[in-house]
Amino acid sequence: MSDVLIDMAMIEAVTNVIPSAFLAVNISGRISHAYISRQSPNVLQRLIGKKFHWGINRVFHSTTADTVLEYYEKCLQSKQPVEIAKLKHIDSHGLLEYLNWQFLFVLSCNSVVIYVRNITESVLIEEEFTDISEQYESVNRELYEAMSKLDLHLMDIEQAHKKIAALYRVTSIVQKTVNEQEVLEGILDGINRELGFNDVAIMLLDESGKALKVTAYRGCQDMSIRIPLGTGIAGHSVLSRELIYVDDVSRDTQYNMMDEPANGNSEVAVPLIVGDKVLGVLDIRTENARTLQPYDLDLLRSLASHIAMTIDHANHVSYIEKQAITDGLTNLYNHCHFRTVLAQEIKRANRYNRPLAMLMIDIDYFKHYNDTNGHLMGDEALATVAALIKESCRDVDVVARYGGEEFSILLPETTVEEAKVIAERIRLSVEAHTFPNEITQPNGKLTISIGAAEYPKNAKSLVELIDYADMALYHAKSSNRNCISIYHSS
Numbered sequence: 147m148s149d150v151l152i153d154m155a156m157i158e159a160v161t162n163v164i165p166s167a168f169l170a171v172n173i174s175g176r177i178s179h180a181y182i183s184r185q186s187p188n189v190l191q192r193l194i195g196k197k198f199h200w201g202i203n204r205v206f207h208s209t210t211a212d213t214v215l216e217y218y219e220k221c222l223q224s225k226q227p228v229e230i231a232k233l234k235h236i237d238s239h240g241l242l243e244y245l246n247w248q249f250l251f252v253l254s255c256n257s258v259v260i261y262v263r264n265i266t267e268s269v270l271i272e273e274e275f276t277d278i279s280e281q282y283e284s285v286n287r288e289l290y291e292a293m294s295k296l297d298l299h300l301m302d303i304e305q306a307h308k309k310i311a312a313l314y315r316v317t318s319i320v321q322k323t324v325n326e327q328e329v330l331e332g333i334l335d336g337i338n339r340e341l342g343f344n345d346v347a348i349m350l351l352d353e354s355g356k357a358l359k360v361t362a363y364r365g366c367q368d369m370s371i372r373i374p375l376g377t378g379i380a381g382h383s384v385l386s387r388e389l390i391y392v393d394d395v396s397r398d399t400q401y402n403m404m405d406e407p408a409n410g411n412s413e414v415a416v417p418l419i420v421g422d423k424v425l426g427v428l429d430i431r432t433e434n435a436r437t438l439q440p441y442d443l444d445l446l447r448s449l450a451s452h453i454a455m456t457i458d459h460a461n462h463v464s465y466i467e468k469q470a471i472t473d474g475l476t477n478l479y480n481h482c483h484f485r486t487v488l489a490q491e492i493k494r495a496n497r498y499n500r501p502l503a504m505l506m507i508d509i510d511y512f513k514h515y516n517d518t519n520g521h522l523m524g525d526e527a528l529a530t531v532a533a534l535i536k537e538s539c540r541d542v543d544v545v546a547r548y549g550g551e552e553f554s555i556l557l558p559e560t561t562v563e564e565a566k567v568i569a570e571r572i573r574l575s576v577e578a579h580t581f582p583n584e585i586t587q588p589n590g591k592l593t594i595s596i597g598a599a600e601y602p603k604n605a606k607s608l609v610e611l612i613d614y615a616d617m618a619l620y621h622a623k624s625s626n627r628n629c630i631s632i633y634h635s636s
Contacts, residue, residue, distance in 0.1 A: 164482070165264035171198045171218070173256040183264075210235055214247060221249035221258055232269065244269040271463060278455060285448060329456050330362035337449070338364050343430050348418075348453065349373065349380055350426035358384065358426060365431070380427045383415035387424060389447055390415050393437060414438060416446050418454035425457050473547040475525055476532035484546035484554055491544070491556055492608050495601055502601045503565035504611050505555040506619040507535065507572070510593045510627040512551040518586050527581055527592060534579060538572040554615075562600035562632055569596045569630045577628065593628035595619060604633050 170179035180193045193201060198218065202211045213233060221228045230247040237243050248261045330348050337343050345365030349358040357372040358380055373381045383390045391414040412432040418425040428450045432438065471483035479487070488504075495502040509515075509531060516524035528551060535553055536545050544556040557565050573594060581592040597619025605611035614633040622631035 167260075167262040169198070169260040169262075171258045171260065175199065177201060178257065206235060217247065217249055218258060218260070221251050225251045225253065227251070232265065242266075267466070271466065275459065278459060281455075282452060285451070327362065329460060330453075333449075333453060333456075334362055334364045337430075341445075343432065345431040347429045348426065349429055350418075350457070351384075351424070361426070379413050380415045380429045383417050383427050384424050387417050387419060389417070389443060389450075391438060391443060412438065414443065414446060416450040418450050418457065420454045420458040423458075425454055428453060476529050476547045478532050478536065478553070479544065479546035481546065481548055484544065484548065484556075487544050488556060488608055488611075491558055492601065492611075494558070500559045501561045501603065502611070503557040503560040503562050504599055504601070504615045505557070505565060505569050505572075506548070506597045506612075506615040507553040507555070507594050508619055508623060509551040510595055510623070511588050515584075515587060515592060519583050523582060530579065530581065531576055531592075531594065534575045535572050538575045539568065543568075562598050562603065565598050565600070566630055566632060569598055572596065573628065573630060589628065591628070595622040595627050596630045597622055597633065598630065599633040604635055 165183045167182040168180070169177055172178045175198050177193050177196050177198055180190045182190060199215060202214050205211075206214065210233065213230065217228050217230055228249045230245075233245045233247060235243045235245055243264060243266045246263045246265045248263075250259045250261075251257075252259055334346055334348065337346050347360050347363035347365075350361045351357070352359045352372065357374045359372055375381050376385050379390050379392055379395070392412065394411045395413055396411050414430050414432075416428045418427060428446065430446070471479055473480045491502055494500070509527070512524070512527075515527060528547075532545075532547065532553065535555070539545055539555060540557075542558055544558075546554050548554040555568075557568065560568075573596060576594045577591060579592075584590070584592040587593075597615050597617065599605055599611055599614035599618055601611045605614050618631040618633040622629050625631070
């Protein structure tokens, strides 16, 4: 059964972080191993030895249970992996869930390994994106109908059709990716290619919310400038929440001319608004030979609306992805994501024959600090230590909260001797920092101990690298604490 229990600690960690379940069913159809998110050891222990058919029929309604058992039997008979990509299930609270089932037959132990992952959130995001896409198409159809009714004296019908088609092609870019920068770059390419605007920028509000910064552009825009709200055409457009078009900026005294175009004399700024929130502005500058018509401005309003929805959706997806891999208290990577990156870095170290160092860090006498000062102050100390560690590391280093008061760091292309230099910088940074009431600590200061190991010099696998760094940390804590210990093979 050892083949089924490949790194069971990692499997248990995954089920604790990602809503999922791991089951192993032997050839007689009985459950031999089980890990299920948010289930107590007593509940899991009662599953061992039970018939898989019995368990499935108790948890799921008949239709769902029949589907699961059908795929289980298919895997058992064919000895080939099978998958149920998106199985619907109504939970005990009456809520709809989507589950992904994977069945794998392990020949060496005549068992079927089953991995079930809750993909409800991903499916809902996908459905939300589909709804937005449908809104895009609906708006495009409405725009097409409105333009087709315009008086022939106001615009050329053939030209209108071209512009509507261009709008559809530009906005369809957002269906290919939810990465904000990729979407903005694609939209600007589309505006340049389909609408013929050569000097165009998307400016978003900066961190302060009081100025605009150029996030993506084509033409002569300056990426380094910041435009305070209420300054220039773009800044006034954000404050007024209205499209502003100036056909000759050199003659207009209403606006500060700090953003006057260098290669033309017309400018239009359209605010990017989602709900009641302004995200930024679409800014277009045209040469004096081109005068924008009312239908041009209507087209840009519609386009700005699409851009705003795209940015908002991309930010939402980015937030969800970040939450899944980040520790809420310290803002470092969580343990699950650290293990994923560690596996990737091990492969990269093998591919390029480069070293990989790992540091394990533990706060000395942290239980004493918690018991003396309370958990609220303890949490503040954890967050402060995390920030000091992050500041002392390089951009390429991967810093994570390993659990409790322990932290872990991966240092790519770094020997253990080089890692010791970084470790000492971290240790001194924490030692030099003044923590509230730290004088009550057994050594009079809040300090850390660090263990270091290297792959493949010391460790020959992912598990060994973690174990050896942990052993070195134990040695540091067994000595005087507030020190660094490097693993040496005996």
